[in-house]
């Protein structure tokens with residue numbers, strides 16, 4: 369029987385598969401499980417509570433074996449983290465097709481999912497865990513940086529200097545919050561109940577200091593705020609207790625959000641449970657644990673609403689905590705908005721979203737060269753330039769060196785083609801993979817997050833991510849994935865992803881041009897269809913065809 373062991377992607381130009389498309393999938397699967405990247409690699413868990421890269425170690429081994437022998441006209445099919453078939457296709461077809469965690473509507477709940485998972489029939493793929501394009505905390509750092517920049521622009525004159533942000537959750541995604549706040553010159557007070565999460569973020573320089581107590585944390589925060597000095601502070605404890613305590617103390621908090629694993633009630637620590645007992649209690653008494661976690665989330669959300677009543681900027685950061693609090697009977701749970709309608713939707717209308725790439729060489733110099741290429745391609749975009757420069761200085765690579773930046777329709781294809789040319793000319797020492805988060809402009813239906821409060825009420829229409837996956841298959845992506853439940857949990861989202869390999873060949877260039885045009889194009893047409901003016905003008909200006917506007 370194969371079992372847990374450390375996994376690390378090979379580096380350099382030597383191939384262990386029959387071509388770079390297959391080699392790229394192989395390295396990215398392995399990279400997702402690199403101990404530098406994954407939260408719990410021994411359990412194949414990459415991030416987001418229980419988001420996995422493979423169903424079990426036997427499936428992982430079978431995927432590695434299959435990818436090594438997969439031909440240029442073959443496609444491996446993956447069903448919830450297990451390779452279930454190899455089909456003869458053609459060279460334009462993806463080398464891997466992935467479907468993760470999908471359940472029929474009426475069965476799409478955690479209880480049924482866990483029953484099937486216990487039988488070994490499925491796994492939770494989150495967004496980029498099961499689709500092998502997770503790049504560590506940097507992936508979310510850019511989005512979080514953009515969000516806090518938008519908060520600053522909306523409420524605080526363009527900077528978070530002199531403000532205090534309160535949040536919880538320093539895990540795989542949430543760990544980006546302290547650095548995103550300090551990059552915007554603010555002070556962040558971050559609660560987590562797991563001491564390792566705090567230590568790990570300090571080690572990676574995403575978090576500055578750890579306070580001894582809540583009082584100490586607040587004192588440090590106020591001092592830094594008064595000096596308009598950026599600082600991030602970690603404090604150990606249960607957010608369901610500490611957030612209400614801070615409210616009761618009239619703590620001078622300006623912004624409140626949360627990134628605990630609230631989407632999965634078995635991953636949120638209930639009040640009165642010791643952190644060390646959490647895993648065994650959740651495993652032994654899941655129903656009991658769920659009730660107590662939801663009651664605690666209700667207290668947490670009630671305090672967030674209290675801060676909003678007191679004048680703070682409060683938003684849900686995509687973890688479904690409002691939905692869980694509502695299930696526990698808290699009536700005002702949805703009094704504060706989700707971050708997408710509040711800050712991100714205008715970007716989605718332009719086809720903007722989390723474009724990312726990783727250097728298969730393993731050489732940080734390749735990323736530095738692509739950084740320079742991005743600065744050269746988009747000289748007019750100042751906030752992009754600021755991000756690329758700061759990321760170059762402050763982001764600690766986890767696993768294969770990678771970069772992310774938000775690019776829109778008409779931009780992603782230009783960047784992708786440039787990277788492919790750089791591979792062809794030898795400016796990059798090996799191919800790069802170009803992918804994105806499933807949290808993108810036209811790839812997800814998620815009524816509590818990406819599609820919350822759509823203009824035409826189409827929040828729960830899930831045809832769009834299906835069309836997105838199909839168009840990426842039809843356009844020549846290297847691997848395409850279609851998942852359920854990522855980010856916000858079972859029954860609450862359907863989403864798709866693509867990764868395309870720039871191996872320097874003319875064929876890769878042709879594929880990149882199509883995929884990186886059509887993929888963000890889905891965001892433009894989705895928002896035109898929902899009636900957004902910005903999307904209409906982007907479609908008109910950049911030539912995106914929308915049949916219902918023609919004739």
Ligand code: NAD
Nearest residue numbers: 416417539540541542561562607628636637685686687855
């Ligand atoms: P994670 O499991 O890696 O980390 C969650 C952290 O929350 C852990 O460190 C845990 O110790 C802590 N925690 C749990 N209960 C707590 C409590 N009661 N008090 C204090 N700390 C507690 O998860 P992650 O990958 O960081 O994701 C966090 C959440 O954000 C998930 O719900 C995820 O679905 C969501 N998410 C949001 C976005 C976005 O764009 N906004 C993207 C991806 C994921």
